[in-house]
Amino acid sequence: MPRGRGPSGPDMEEIPAWLAASEPYEPRPDRGRHLEKSLLALLRVLAALRERPGSVRDGERLNPAPKLVSTFLVILLVSLSRGGLFLEAAAVFELGCLCLLRGETIARVLRRVLAAGLFALAILLPAYALGRGANLPFVCGKVLLAALAAAIFSSATSWPSMAAALSTLRIPDVFVMTLDMTVKYISLLGALLADLLCALKLRSVGRDGQKLSSLAGLAGTLFLKSKDAALAQYQAMECRCFDGRYAVSGRPGLGRRDAALVAADLAILAFFVAAGRAR
């Protein structure tokens, strides 16, 4: 590789001897992987919030408000149900919705439901040991169905659509704006926090006897940044003559697909009532 001239010039600074010498170093052992765990969880969240430019999520062609109402309805009916018959119908409905999604979305949904299922098993299995195991499969079934409904909704609905749904459902502008700002700043501040965690990890080259206070420094710095960001945000809004009204973009009209979803909701409600009467 051809090399040019080395560094030169009259303004070279003098440096201490130790900085000019090489240093053999063996790190002292230390416990704990809290930085790695935090960073991993954070990066997953940031990835989930990042929207690929130009890509459309499954289910984006549906109006988000009926989707939200439908999800809430299904979760409520599953919670109210007292018999296995309705749960089976709900499972059919939810799995039917699931199979309309893309493979990668289905995988994401199932991962979340699996996590909810394992958590439920861990919490509820000991009930058998206490002689309270009766009906547990029924309870677990309800937990899984609720988790599935919520997972389908959030995987098939981008955040801007969720905000549009809340706005359509007449939630006051100021709340929707606050929610929107929250999601935006989770990404922004989250990126800063990820960098801070990396910076802390890079300089944690030995045994950290002050792990908690180092992490607290990160959180404290994040808070100071949050305060500054809030002031800057307000000033930006003032400069743009913000008057309290908040327009949420992405409110598609109602189409055939939405009508089909509403019809399915009515059918499931009717089934719930019928199943209740049948008992």
Next chain:
Amino acid sequence: MIELRDVSFSYPETAALCRIDLRIEEGDSVAIIGPNGSGKSTLLRLICGLATSVSGSYRFDGETMTAARLSDPRFAKAFHRRVGFLFQDSDAQLFCGSVRDEIAFGPRQMGLRESDFDGRVADLVGLFDLGAVETRVPYHLSGGEKRKVALASVLALNPEVLCLDEPMGGLDPRTKSSLRGLIATLNAAGKTIICATHDFEYVGGLFRRAVALSREGRLVRDGPYDEIIGDRDFLEAMNII
């Protein structure tokens, strides 16, 4: 010392680096140039072990750097001590309650003898002229002071390789000049310098070599710094100037 072979890296929504072949010897001084979004920061992060390539291989001092290797805490700590990284945003690098604590953070973990520890911190406070702000919280310092504190905190580990991400960004001319002098001295003392930069005015004579990345993250040119920076047509075509 640093060897990247056919290395590619992509973020979930975009490709960042595409089939990079790069060798950097010990004691080299390399400028990484390219337009916005060309992957300069990504390349530095990869070299520092903050990211792992999706394909190709990265060898540091003969050791293959994989995610699995870096998940070994002992190896990772020894590696991070040898390769220092200066973030582009100083706010992302500083998290202690005082400038002194920030500089002392690394040496404290290294288990140095007390006299060495005190001497090291004092040397860096003096070198960067931070005596007046030693007890202040880094968050509230000016941009230039923050950059100095950040660099001091990295140098406190006495790394062999220094990766600098836009070190001159947002600094006033005097600070840029003194930073330039310091980097020159560190390289003359044997440290390897790898620097992503847009700021050609203040880094003349500092780098032996330049590596140009294209918008697609490909390495398009690798040669003597003066030659590449002197080729205005090339720089314009690359949207670097």
Next chain:
Amino acid sequence: MHIPDNYLGPATCAVMAVAVVPAWVVSAKKVAKELPRENIPLLGIGAAFSFLIMMLNVPVPGGTTAHAVGGTLLAVLLGPYAACISISTALLIQALVFGDGGILSFGANCFNMAFVIPFLGYFIYKLAKDRVRSKRGEYLGLAIASYIAINFAALCGGIEVGLQPLVAGDAAGLPLYCPYPLSVSIPAMLIPHLALAGIAEAAFTLAIVAFVAKASPGSIYAGSPAKTKPLYALIVALIVASPLGLLAAGSAWGEWAPEAIKSVVTGGKSLGFVPAGMEKGFRFPAPMRDYGLKGLPDILGYILSAALGVAVFVIAYKLLGLLKKGKKVDAARAGA
């Protein structure tokens, strides 16, 4: 501490949602009044901060990690009202976007984490701060406040979950939601928080507040002049304690219904008759007799009554406050 869906029955979820609404309303009003305009975006950004804090793995002694909620932390930094709004917002994003915490149980989760923790934590902290002059004492108070607040919230969660076998069983008495009784759910919730999460919460809160106090003392919430904190602690205690009344078998002393008084035993002998005055005396047709509603199980009635009582109490208090304000204005006018 996030309770997922179907561990709490829908009735409990509805009641907890009703119980937390007064906290939201009062917090929103207070924030609108107290927070300077330029800090309004701080509610959303504070929510983002709260969300991110909940993600961190905080190292605890013993080499393990725990998650902090940061409820007391946010209350001290932003004030309890702003903290309530911000944490509720963070919980909503967690539930809707990430499935962390249920959608039906959102009210219960907000009650525990966005109401109990900030208000109780702030109250205890203020109590300590006003009585102890030294910085050290103030910080000790802060640590104790955050420890107690998170554990109390865990207790509330344990009670909500543990009441399910009593509140919601099917015709055969089988559990429809969480099957554990209070004797299991309360220790199960409390012990991890007493031993681990509470310590993480206290230490983390203390360290962050100390950092911010040093770096930017003006950033910390200065406190509101009105002494409303004792109120909120009381409200919390009452709402939580009311279902526990159910655990006490039988009637409280002196509260016997006319029919029941016949069988009251004193000195080894039962009364054996109903006093004429009680039999023919005054009966007030209360709308929620025995704290119950027709058709609802007793326990639900208790909780609903408590929540209703709180709402009435809050309204009465605010009306009183209006009256007081009127008097103050009159006095000021008179003095001017």
